[in-house]
Amino acid sequence: MISLTLGLSLLSLPGVAHAQPAPCFDPNAPVTVEEQRLGDRLTPTGPEVGPELARLGGFDDDVTRFTTRLCEPISHAQAMYHVAAGGTELWRAAVRRAQSPQAWDPYDDRPLYWARLLATKALRQWQPRGWQLDAAARARLVDAFDRTSRGVEQVRFGDGVRRIAVTGFDPFQLGGTSVRRSNPSGAAALRLDGKVITTPSGPVVVEAAVLPVLWGAFDQGIVERFHGAALGARADALVTVSQGRPGQFDVERWAGRWRGGGADNNDVPVTGVVPDAVGWPQPAHEFIETTLPHQRMVDAGTTPFPVRYNREFCEWVPGTVPGTGPMSCRTDEPTPGAAAAGGSGGDYLSNESMYRANRLRLGLSATTTAGGHLHTPVLGQPADPTALTDAAFERDRRAIADQVLALVSVI
Structure with missing residues (x-):
């Protein structure tokens, strides 16, 4: 389901045009070329394509839960757990939507792609409360989310087949x-x-x-x-x-x-x-x-x-x-x-x-x-x-x- 009443919508995520970033994100922190495309539009007044596809695919709740937790008091160990769990849940949600009827075409792979980039961009711009996150530790968090949200860590074959x-x-x-x-x-x-x-x-x-x-x-x-x-x-x-x-x-x-x-x-x-x-x-x-x-x-x-x-x-x-x-x-x-x-x-x-x-x-x-x-x-x-x-x-x-x-x- 696509949520219409979010406490922190996709449009308020860091780096998205016409939005006020949450206090735990630095909108001036560098992001990748891929993540910069989150602001691309098809027309000057149309929606930003990436966030819109993530929304249409039903991943706004997933992204919001992930970014909201980053803005709460959280330790480095809790952050790593949160990142791995968030990436895993995004992958599982994407598989579920791909294999069941949906209002937006379940065969569309793009919502997962753009939702992942919204999350990794947030991680690159995240400013933890009460402690410093160095470049190497940040890279490990981004990598963990990226891998788990791709299914790379979830190889679980059944027996006898x-x-x-x-x-x-x-x-x-x-x-x-x-x-x-x-x-x-x-x-x-x-x-x-x-x-x-x-x-x-x-x-x-x-x-x-x-x-x-x-x-x-x-x-x-x-x-x-x-x-x-x-x-x-x-x-x-x-x-x-x-x-x-x-x-x-x-x-x-x-x-x-x-x-x-x-x-x-x-x-x-x-x-x-x-x-x-x-x-x-x-x-x-x-x-x-x-x-x-x-x-x-x-x-x-x-x-x-x-x-x-x-x-x-x-x-x-x-x-x-x-x-x-x-x-x-x-x-x-x-x-x-x-x-x-x-x-x-x-x-x-x-x-x-x-x-x-x-x-x-x-x-x-x-x-x-x-x-x-x-x-x-x-x-x-x-x-x-x-x-x-x-x-x-x-x-x-x-x-x-x-x-x-x-x-x-x-x-």
């Missing part, structure tokens, strides 16, 4: 009116988390998480943290999912050990070899091949989009310096000893999610666990540039997310 771990992604490419963007891979993850799927080979339980579109979070091991927990719980398959190209699904054959320089959600571009994640086994593969049952996924006849097995990959020509070229892109086999320049799914964070999850799978010798990546069709935006949604936009997102579930069911 096959287990599949799935990750999707946040919305991305959010500049200008594109602040409205949704990511169907994130919508699919929310629909799938905790779900038991009936398949011809028996029940399958899915645990899911939504990854950030941030190079820094990948450097800190968020992919390994989720998939490491899944492998520790004896997952039968790891499936990373992201948004790919228009009109089709792609089961990607290769993941490559290269970042191609694309900017993330904080407008940070990164080029170079995929770095290690501290504390996890890191075998140095240039390319890692999918072990998902790709032909079965192609032949399953899921609809409405065609499903292709994508064999493309790119490598730096042997004898040249990676990153300076030239590049060779083909559909056969990587040259022994050649450095990766791009996997079948490219050289952005989607490719890296597949690479990191499966590098970990190999490093932990999980030879009976399947692993690979699924790219969804591109989801457009509402036709009216001033609208947050429309029927075609919701229909397409629903179709993509439902087909992800159908494809996961045949693994």
